[in-house]
Amino acid sequence: MHTVLIADDEPNIRTSLATTFRLEGYEVRSAADGREALAAIEQGGVDLLLLDLQMPGMDGMEVLRELRRRGSELPVMVLTAHGTIDLAIEATRLGAFDFHEKPPRAAKLLVAARNALRQARLEEENRELLAASGRHFDMVGSSAPMQRLFEQIRRVAPTQGRVLVTGENGTGKELIARALHRHSPRSTGPFVRVNCAAIPRDLFESELFGHEKGAFTGATMRRAGKFVRAHGGTLFLDEVGEIPPALQPKLLRALESGEVEPIGAGREVRADVRVVSATNRDLEAMVASGAFREDLYYRLKVVVIEAPPLRDRKEDIPALVQSFLTAACAENGIQPKRLEAGALERLVAHDYPGNIRELRNLIERLVILSPTGTITTLEVEEALPRRSGMRSPAEEPAPGLAPEAAIVPAAREALSLSQGAPPRLRDTMAGLEREVIVAALARNSWRMTQTARELGLERSHLYKKIKALGIERG
Numbered sequence: 001m002h003t004v005l006i007a008d009d010e011p012n013i014r015t016s017l018a019t020t021f022r023l024e025g026y027e028v029r030s031a032a033d034g035r036e037a038l039a040a041i042e043q044g045g046v047d048l049l050l051l052d053l054q055m056p057g058m059d060g061m062e063v064l065r066e067l068r069r070r071g072s073e074l075p076v077m078v079l080t081a082h083g084t085i086d087l088a089i090e091a092t093r094l095g096a097f098d099f100h101e102k103p104p105r106a107a108k109l110l111v112a113a114r115n116a117l118r119q120a121r122l123e124e125e126n127r128e129l130l131a132a133s134g135r136h137f138d139m140v141g142s143s144a145p146m147q148r149l150f151e152q153i154r155r156v157a158p159t160q161g162r163v164l165v166t167g168e169n170g171t172g173k174e175l176i177a178r179a180l181h182r183h184s185p186r187s188t189g190p191f192v193r194v195n196c197a198a199i200p201r202d203l204f205e206s207e208l209f210g211h212e213k214g215a216f217t218g219a220t221m222r223r224a225g226k227f228v229r230a231h232g233g234t235l236f237l238d239e240v241g242e243i244p245p246a247l248q249p250k251l252l253r254a255l256e257s258g259e260v261e262p263i264g265a266g267r268e269v270r271a272d273v274r275v276v277s278a279t280n281r282d283l284e285a286m287v288a289s290g291a292f293r294e295d296l297y298y299r300l301k302v303v304v305i306e307a308p309p310l311r312d313r314k315e316d317i318p319a320l321v322q323s324f325l326t327a328a329c330a331e332n333g334i335q336p337k338r339l340e341a342g343a344l345e346r347l348v349a350h351d352y353p354g355n356i357r358e359l360r361n362l363i364e365r366l367v368i369l370s371p372t373g374t375i376t377t378l379e380v381e382e383a384l385p386r387r388s389g390m391r392s393p394a395e396e397p398a399p400g401l402a403p404e405a406a407i408v409p410a411a412r413e414a415l416s417l418s419q420g421a422p423p424r425l426r427d428t429m430a431g432l433e434r435e436v437i438v439a440a441l442a443r444n445s446w447r448m449t450q451t452a453r454e455l456g457l458e459r460s461h462l463y464k465k466i467k468a469l470g471i472e473r474g
Contacts, residue, residue: 002117003027003045007037007063008052008079013102017050020106021113027221034058038066043200044207045223046074048117051096053080053087064094070449073123075116079104139175140323141316145308149176156303157183162255164240164300165278167307169458170357173278174238176307180276181234189233194226197239197460204247206263209254215264227260227271235273239460240300241281241292252296275300310352310359317348320356324363337367342377350384434469437462446473 004026006017011032018028029046031037033055040046053060060078067074078091081102091099097116100109139146156163157180165173174193181191199207206216210225226235237243243251254260255275259268277300286292310317321344329336339347352358366375366383437455444450452462465471 002047003029004048004050004113005029005031005037005040005046006050007031007034007055007060008050009033009055010052013052013079016103017109020109024110026113027223034060034063037063041067041072041074042198043203044198047120048113049074049076050113051076051078052102053078053091061090061094064091064096066449068095073120075120077109077112077116139172139179140319141313142319143313143315145313146316149305149308152305153179153183156180156305158185160274161302162274162300163276163303163305164283165276165305165307167278167280168309168355169280170352170355171307171309172356173280173307174236176305177234177236177238177276177278181236181274184234184274186233186274190230191234191236192226192230193236193238195238195460197242197464201244204244205250208247209250209260210262210265210269212262212264215262219264225260225262227254227273228262228269230273231271233273235275237275237277237300239279239281240277241279241283241286242460242464245291245293248293248296252293252299255296255299310355314348317359318344320359321347321363324360325367328364328367332364332368334367335373337370337373337375339375339380340377343375343380346377346380346384430469433465434471437465437469438471441466441471441473 004021006014006021006028007030008014008017009032014030014032018030021028029040031040035058037049037051038058041049051060051063060080064076064078067076075097076095077098077100078096079100079102080087087099097119098112100112139149153176163177163180165176167173177193178191181187194208196204206219206223206225208225208227210223210228211219213219213222250261254271257268258270258272260271261268283292283297283301287294287297321339325337325339328334347359347362354361362383366379369383370376370379437451440451440454444454448459448462452459455462457465
């Protein structure tokens with residue numbers, strides 16, 4: 001069953017469209033403006049967005065731009081009472097699948113919705129096929145650490161053993177999980193990813209195990225959980241260390257019995273899945289502190305595979321750079337570009353604390369911003385973080401910028417040292433961290449994506465920081 005999100009500031013339009021889609025068997029959610037729509041999309045489970053262009057606050061065009069910036073693949077059908085060819089062209093350029101003037105004809109809208117969902121499914125299948133054809137499990141490298149990793153995948157993939165993938169952020173843990181699935185007997189089944197850090201705690205049980213209609217407030221339709229959706233395939237629990245302690249016993253039972261109980265069902269449902277999990281946290285330390293169940297930990301870690309950091313396989317960087325360079329040019333519609341020899345040397349010399357993700361994003365930024373067909377050494381130098389003790393122009397406070405914003409780069413470096421600091425220093429660092437985050441939230445009107453980008457954090461990490469520091473919106 002597909003879920004449609006209707007974003008429109010007119011209640012009668014939302015009600016009418018909701019009735020149209022519910023009569024056709026769709027699950028429907030509603031949003032009164034662009035910010036509500038983005039928040040609903042972040043919660044997950046939305047398959048199609050019906051988006052009004054003219055809304056107060058954040059309008060439809062801004063929503064489309066934000067979805068494109070996030071790299072969202074969600075199909076969008078645009079609605080407007082002020083339809084012009086210019087708006088239609090702009091909305092399509094920003095990724096809209098279709099364009100309908102208000103009031104839309106129900107029959108035409110339903111046909112367009114089916115086509116949009118079918119197109120999205122075909123594109124997803126195409127991405128999977130392209131990924132499946134990737135050499136070396138979509139991972140590039142011939143270094144000794146990568147050869148060891150490939151050999152581990154070859155040995156483990158054909159088995160049914162559960163795998164725990166460890167490693168720093170950005171090292172490609174999901175790629176390893178997908179490779180294990182693709183080269184397993186379950187490869188024709190689904191690969192279902194769960195980002196455990198991104199699910200609100202009160203929705204965690206429903207997301208994993210599903211719920212029946214009426215099981216709780218807002219449960220207007222029956223919904224299958226991720227376990228059931230992954231039946232016959234692989235369930236990938238990303239950031240598994242973030243699973244709430246209250247849910248860990250139920251997850252353990254599901255792993256032991258191969259059955260799950262949806263909320264409100266009063267019965268168990270068979271879920272034949274192979275679980276691959278991943279974390280960048282020290283689960284053994286969490287077990288010792290009581291934050292993670294010991295029996296669940298041992299259920300998950302039948303086999304442990306560690307994703308090597310990029311600094312330990314620098315000989316792979318030239319091949320990775322070429323791969324990302326080619327992909328970035330193609331994806332952004334830019335003529336192929338090349339690197340100066342000095343530029344490549346500078347890229348190889350960098351340590352990449354953000355690992356593969358940092359390198360990929362850096363190359364895409366260089367491709368987009370470089371004005372010529374050759375990326376120069378100077379352009380690379382300006383794009384890379386400055387070495388310790390050096391300060392880039394981007395780190396200088398801009399005229400008129402709030403004073404606290406100027407300390408963000410220094411604070412980020414200091415905060416990285418706070419975990420192992422003495423108690424009084426940790427308190428001081430936590431106070432500094434809180435000030436920096438509160439100021440950034442205020443500057444960005446509590447827009448989490450923009451705030452996280454400014455602070456150099458992942459959005460899920462920012463949410464955890466806000467909770468840990470007791471920051472509340474005033």
